[in-house]
Amino acid sequence: MATNWRFAWRNIWRNKRRTVLTMCAIGFGAALIVFSVGLQLGQYDLMISGTTRVYHGLVQVQKQDYLDDARMRDSIPDAQSLGQQIRQQTGLKNVTVRANGFALVSSAERTYGVAVVGIEPEHEPDVSIIPGLVKEGRYLSQNDALEIVIGKSLAKNLKVKIGDELTIMGSGRDGSIAATILPIVGIFESAVRELDRSFVQMPINTFQDTFSMGSHAHAVVVYHKDADLLEPVKQQLQALISTRNQNLVALGWDQVQPGIKESIELDYSSGWIMYIVLIFVITFSIMNTFLMSVLERTREFGIMLALGYKPFNIGKLVMMEAFILAVFALIIGTAIGVAVNYYYLINGLTFEGMEEIAAQYNMPSTITPQISVESSLLGPAIILIFTLLAALYPAMKIRKLQPVEAMRHI
Amino acid sequence: MKVLAAVIFSISLSTSAYATETDASAIIKAAIDNYRGLSSYSEASMTIHRPDWERTVSMKVWTEGLDKSLVRITAPSKDKGSGTLLIDNNMWSYAPKINRVIKIPSSMSNQSWMGSDFSNNDIARADDIIDQYTHTLIKTTPSANGNIYLIQSIPHEDAPVVWGKEMLTINHQHVLLKHEFYDQDNVLVKTLSASDIQLIDGKHVSLVQRMQKTGHDNEWTEFRSSLVKFNIKLNKNTFTLLNLRNPR
Numbered sequence: 001m002a003t004n005w006r007f008a009w010r011n012i013w014r015n016k017r018r019t020v021l022t023m024c025a026i027g028f029g030a031a032l033i034v035f036s037v038g039l040q041l042g043q044y045d046l047m048i049s050g051t052t053r054v055y056h057g058l059v060q061v062q063k064q065d066y067l068d069d070a071r072m073r074d075s076i077p078d079a080q081s082l083g084q085q086i087r088q089q090t091g092l093k094n095v096t097v098r099a100n101g102f103a104l105v106s107s108a109e110r111t112y113g114v115a116v117v118g119i120e121p122e123h124e125p126d127v128s129i130i131p132g133l134v135k136e137g138r139y140l141s142q143n144d145a146l147e148i149v150i151g152k153s154l155a156k157n158l159k160v161k162i163g164d165e166l167t168i169m170g171s172g173r174d175g176s177i178a179a180t181i182l183p184i185v186g187i188f189e190s191a192v193r194e195l196d197r198s199f200v201q202m203p204i205n206t207f208q209d210t211f212s213m214g215s216h217a218h219a220v221v222v223y224h225k226d227a228d229l230l231e232p233v234k235q236q237l238q239a240l241i242s243t244r245n246q247n248l249v250a251l252g253w254d255q256v257q258p259g260i261k262e263s264i265e266l267d268y269s270s271g272w273i274m275y276i277v278l279i280f281v282i283t284f285s286i287m288n289t290f291l292m293s294v295l296e297r298t299r300e301f302g303i304m305l306a307l308g309y310k311p312f313n314i315g316k317l318v319m320m321e322a323f324i325l326a327v328f329a330l331i332i333g334t335a336i337g338v339a340v341n342y343y344y345l346i347n348g349l350t351f352e353g354m355e356e357i358a359a360q361y362n363m364p365s366t367i368t369p370q371i372s373v374e375s376s377l378l379g380p381a382i383i384l385i386f387t388l389l390a391a392l393y394p395a396m397k398i399r400k401l402q403p404v405e406a407m408r409h410i
Numbered sequence: 411m412k413v414l415a416a417v418i419f420s421i422s423l424s425t426s427a428y429a430t431e432t433d434a435s436a437i438i439k440a441a442i443d444n445y446r447g448l449s450s451y452s453e454a455s456m457t458i459h460r461p462d463w464e465r466t467v468s469m470k471v472w473t474e475g476l477d478k479s480l481v482r483i484t485a486p487s488k489d490k491g492s493g494t495l496l497i498d499n500n501m502w503s504y505a506p507k508i509n510r511v512i513k514i515p516s517s518m519s520n521q522s523w524m525g526s527d528f529s530n531n532d533i534a535r536a537d538d539i540i541d542q543y544t545h546t547l548i549k550t551t552p553s554a555n556g557n558i559y560l561i562q563s564i565p566h567e568d569a570p571v572v573w574g575k576e577m578l579t580i581n582h583q584h585v586l587l588k589h590e591f592y593d594q595d596n597v598l599v600k601t602l603s604a605s606d607i608q609l610i611d612g613k614h615v616s617l618v619q620r621m622q623k624t625g626h627d628n629e630w631t632e633f634r635s636s637l638v639k640f641n642i643k644l645n646k647n648t649f650t651l652l653n654l655r656n657p658r
Contacts, residue, residue: 073460073462073463102521104503104512104514104515104518106510106512106513111512111513111514111515112515113515113517113518113521167508167510167512169503169505169508169510169512171522171524171525174463174465175458175465175467175524175525176486176488176489177483177488177489177492177505177524179505179507179508179510180508181508181510
């Protein structure tokens with residue numbers, strides 16, 4: 001066996017230039033795919049952490065059906081006590097309770113329809129970055145304070161500033177008219193257009209009073225910075241809420257924000273279509289190389305056959321050559337790809353005009369590639385498989401060789 | 411308001427000189443023309459039904475023509491004194507507990523009115539059905555007392571309407587029996603059906619209007635008039651913001 005490998009190794013270096021060129025094609029392809037996949041996966045990590053960190057958390061507990069059409073009545077009873085229970089019993093630190101509604105907010109001059117959210121001022125900063133994005137004034141102070149914070153664009157549209165009063169009018173949980181007047185204490189700027197333009201926050205108890213919610217709320221939001229813990233955290237919460245028997249469900253960020261998940265999947269699969277095209281091009285160039293190397297050795301193979309070498313073994317030899325060549329090229333290419341990823345992981349990668357697009361996906365404008373088994377090895381593994389498939393055709397041709405004819409071949 | 415408009419339709423159609431007119435838009439146009447200037451006062455209750463709860467709101471309603479109406483909530487006590495004023499397509503809401511009037515922006519026209527299955531649009535936009543739609547008489551079904559007309563109304567391309575098609579069923583007394591709303595994909599979204607037809611002040615009126623969203627059998631809103639008077643004398647400041655804010 002070892003002899004065969006040595007044989008194969010020597011064979012591939014009989015035509016150095018061709019071998020090096022082929023290895024370059026494979027290695028370059030591998031490096032490119034490793035870098036691109038790493039970049040893509042890194043970008044997705046940022047999208048996910050952006051989504052979870054900005055506002056939505058990693059997992060949310062909601063009433064069953066609330067996710068579908070956000071009806072105010074589909075609420076969690078004693079929501080704040082549930083929040084407290086989660087904090088105490090699960091070891092999850094970043095937990096906050098929210099109540100959501102829709103209302104018209106109106107200044108002296110203008111009226112807009114906005115999403116109104118009741119939050120726990122003490123816990124919201126553990127889950128969302130919005131409290132930290134208050135650029136003017138301050139964030140909400142306590143659960144029953146009569147105050148409101150609004151987004152920067154909304155403030156501009158309403159023509160209001162800190163200290164001005166806003167009239168809020170909507171429907172309460174019992175269908176009654178919910179109305180209140182609250183002074184603006186803070187204006188936040190998140191760069192997420194939707195939040196800055198049509199989103200206001202008030203303390204949770206103020207919300208519950210205004211919207212006749214009693215002790216109900218709509219979501220207990222749990223944040224954890226490690227997005228890979230999604231499933232364990234979800235299961236932990238599901239176990240805890242099932243003891244309450246209130247038809248509650250624990251939903252991951254990917255269920256709460258399916259759009260982000262879908263755009264990640266779409267982007268990833270469209271990326272792979274490109275890679276597969278690239279891999280095909282590489283595959284055909286390799287097939288060409290091996291076909292050449294087999295055809296030019298017809299005479300040699302004829303002699304080997306005449307000496308009693310089995311056609312199967314010669315085919316195996318050709319496959320070994322392909323394997324050695326591909327593995328060498330892939331090791332070098334992957335190493336280059338990972339090195340480039342590592343460089344940008346340390347230094348960050350910024351594109352011109354990236355900020356605006358990034359803001360839409362709650363992302364920072366610098367991308368850092370992901371270095372993982374998937375990003376580093378998936379592409380090269382596929383190239384290896386295709387390379388071996390490409391070598392299979394020339395290898396199979398050997399089986400048809402007749403020793404005498406082959407030896408007479410020029 | 412459409413709820414009221416349905417009442418109004420029935421009246422105006424029944425008094426219409428075009429009672430035998432089979433051209434759909436002529437029927438509707440005559441109906442509206444006939445109604446101009448007619449004033450009304452009614453007392454009504456609106457029941458919002460959901461699988462797990464139900465709520466009934468009582469109100470008084472004043473209208474003048476199709477483009478002015480004032481609704482004032484009388485019960486439950488929590489919402490007593492709240493009101494909605496409509497002039498043309500402008501809509502204002504008043505909440506006594508904060509003593510403020512808010513003008514409802516037109517962008518909110520598809521939001522639900524007071525938590526019901528009626529949208530602000532349903533409430534406000536009534537006479538648009540004449541000028542902004544193309545009407546076709548689809549079917550005339552003879553019944554024992556007279557014909558029942560089925561009219562298809564398709565909004566003009568530039569009409570500020572969310573519906574793709576509306577179907578109106580009008581009976582021999584020219585009462586609007588059914589008003590179906592289809593979306594742009596021609597899927598039935600909700601149905602307004604009328605019942606309990608009475609003769610009041612010489613006009614046929616349906617006292618019960620029910621709005622039902624398709625596919626949610628257990629969710630509906632019913633608007634039930636208990637007292638209806640026509641051609642009453644209205645104070646000239648009835649339809650003003652001042653009156654909305656300061657109920658007598």
